[in-house]
Amino acid sequence: MNNFLTVILIMFMGSCASLLAQTADVASAQHQILGQQASGATQLRSRNNSHPDAQWFPKAGFGLFVHLGIASVHGGIDLSWSMLANKSWEDGTISPEDYWALADKWNPTGFSPRVWVRQAKEAGFRYVVLVTKHHDGYTMWPSKYGALGVKQKLGGRDLVREFVDACRENGMKIGLYFSPPDWLFDAPYRNWDATGKTKLDTRHHQVESLPGKPAGHDERRREMVRGQVRELLTNYGKIDIMWFDGGHGEISNDEVRHLQPGIIVNRRNGELGDFGDSEGSLPTKRFAGWFECNDPCWPSRWWGYSTSDRMDTGSEVIEKLVVMRAWGGNFLANVGPMADGAMPPEALKAWKEIGKWMKHSGESVYDISGGGFPEKANQPVTLKGDRIMYLHAFPNFHKELIVQDVDRKPVRAVLLRTGEKIDFDYKDGTLSVRIPPHKRTRQVDTVKVYLE
Numbered sequence: 001m002n003n004f005l006t007v008i009l010i011m012f013m014g015s016c017a018s019l020l021a022q023t024a025d026v027a028s029a030q031h032q033i034l035g036q037q038a039s040g041a042t043q044l045r046s047r048n049n050s051h052p053d054a055q056w057f058p059k060a061g062f063g064l065f066v067h068l069g070i071a072s073v074h075g076g077i078d079l080s081w082s083m084l085a086n087k088s089w090e091d092g093t094i095s096p097e098d099y100w101a102l103a104d105k106w107n108p109t110g111f112s113p114r115v116w117v118r119q120a121k122e123a124g125f126r127y128v129v130l131v132t133k134h135h136d137g138y139t140m141w142p143s144k145y146g147a148l149g150v151k152q153k154l155g156g157r158d159l160v161r162e163f164v165d166a167c168r169e170n171g172m173k174i175g176l177y178f179s180p181p182d183w184l185f186d187a188p189y190r191n192w193d194a195t196g197k198t199k200l201d202t203r204h205h206q207v208e209s210l211p212g213k214p215a216g217h218d219e220r221r222r223e224m225v226r227g228q229v230r231e232l233l234t235n236y237g238k239i240d241i242m243w244f245d246g247g248h249g250e251i252s253n254d255e256v257r258h259l260q261p262g263i264i265v266n267r268r269n270g271e272l273g274d275f276g277d278s279e280g281s282l283p284t285k286r287f288a289g290w291f292e293c294n295d296p297c298w299p300s301r302w303w304g305y306s307t308s309d310r311m312d313t314g315s316e317v318i319e320k321l322v323v324m325r326a327w328g329g330n331f332l333a334n335v336g337p338m339a340d341g342a343m344p345p346e347a348l349k350a351w352k353e354i355g356k357w358m359k360h361s362g363e364s365v366y367d368i369s370g371g372g373f374p375e376k377a378n379q380p381v382t383l384k385g386d387r388i389m390y391l392h393a394f395p396n397f398h399k400e401l402i403v404q405d406v407d408r409k410p411v412r413a414v415l416l417r418t419g420e421k422i423d424f425d426y427k428d429g430t431l432s433v434r435i436p437p438h439k440r441t442r443q444v445d446t447v448k449v450y451l452e
Helices: 003-034 096-104 113-123 159-169 217-234 253-259 314-326 345-364
Strands: 062-066 127-133 173-178 241-244 276-279 291-298 330-335 381-384 388-393 401-403 410-415 424-427 430-433 445-451
Touching (some): 113 159, 113 345, 127 159, 127 241, 159 173, 173 217, 217 241, 291 345, 314 330, 314 345, 345 445, 388 401, 410 424, 430 445
Parallel strands (some): 062 330, 173 241, 291 330
Antiparallel strands (some): 381 388, 388 445, 401 430, 410 445
C-alpha cells in the first residue's frame, strides 16, 4: 500500500486501526487452518455469473452477516475456533467436548427474523447471509445428514426456513453460509492443538497419538456435505448467495449453479468464485471485479456473540461502507446474536444510526460505481452514471474536497443531509469543494455534484 493511502485509511479508522489489523491477522491464520487461499484484495480468478438474476450483487453495496451459533451460550468464546488450544490470536478456549455440550443449553427463543430482518432493511442492508452450519457441525435446519443440529436439539425447529421467509417478506436477497469442514464429524481424528506441537484429544488431554481415520471416512464426509448443500439449495426456493467457508470441491460450483442458476458463489471452497474478498479489515489496494469485505462489527473483532467485546457504532460502519463503495465493492457487516437468538442492543442502536444516514445519503452507496480514490481524490468518491458524483467528507477531514481529472463541468453541488447548495471551484479539470464548518457533523457528510 502506498504511503498516501496508508495515511488516509489510518485517518479514517482512527482508534480502530489496531483492531482491524488484529482481525485481519486472525482471518489469515484461520484461512491457513482451513486450507484456503489467503483472503486478500486481488481477485485471482473469477467468472462473474452472467445470469440476469445475479447482476444485483455489485449494485447492492451493503450486506449483513449473521453468525448464529451455540457458542453464544458461553459469551466469551468464538464460534468453533474456541475449540482449538494454543491459538495465535486472542479468543477464549474450551475443549471440544465442553463446546458441544453447549448445544444442550442453547435455546434461541428470541431468534425472530421477521423482526430483525425488517430492522436490517430499515438500516439500509440489501442482503443477509446466515450461518447455516459452522465448522462445529451444528445444522440450523433439520437436516437428514449429520449428527448435531436443530433436529437433535430443538425439536426440529427450522431456523433457516424462518430466516428465508423473513427475507422474502422484506424483499432482501438471501445468502446461506455453509462450512464444508465439519469438525464434529472429524473430531476423534483431529489434533486440537492449533500449533501442532503436541497432540490434544477432544478433552484437550495430551496424547501420544491420535487414531487414524477409518477407511472411507473422508468420502462419507463428502457425501454428508453434498447432501446438506443439496437440501439448502432445493428446500428453500431461490437462494441468492452460496457463501462457502473452506472445503475442496465436495460439491462442485457447477452443480450449485445447476440447482440455482442465478446464484452467486464465493471463492472460499477451492473452486472458481464469482467475487473476491477480504476478511477482518478493509482491503489495502484496489481490486478487480466483484468484491466483498466481510468484517466483524457487533462484536468488533470476532464473529460470535461476546458479553465483553466492544461493538462498532453506526458511524464507524458507515465509514467502512463508504470506503468499500468508493472502490465499487460491497461491505458485509457481521453480527453475532445473543444466547437467546436476539440481536445485541448495541447492534440495533447502530442500525438505527445507519438508517438515519441512509435516508439522506444512501443514494451515494447504492447502484453506483467507484471513483478515483485515492489516486485522483483526497476523499472517497462514488459515481452514478456520468452525470452524478458523490464526495464523502469524513468527520476528521477539514480540508477542501479535491477531485482531479473531472471531464464534465460541475453545474451544482448540494449537501445531501440538508439539501443546501455548496460552493465549489472548477479549473483545469480539478474540482474543489469546501463544506463550511458549521454545516459539518460527526458522521460522513456527503456532497452530491451534478455534472453537465
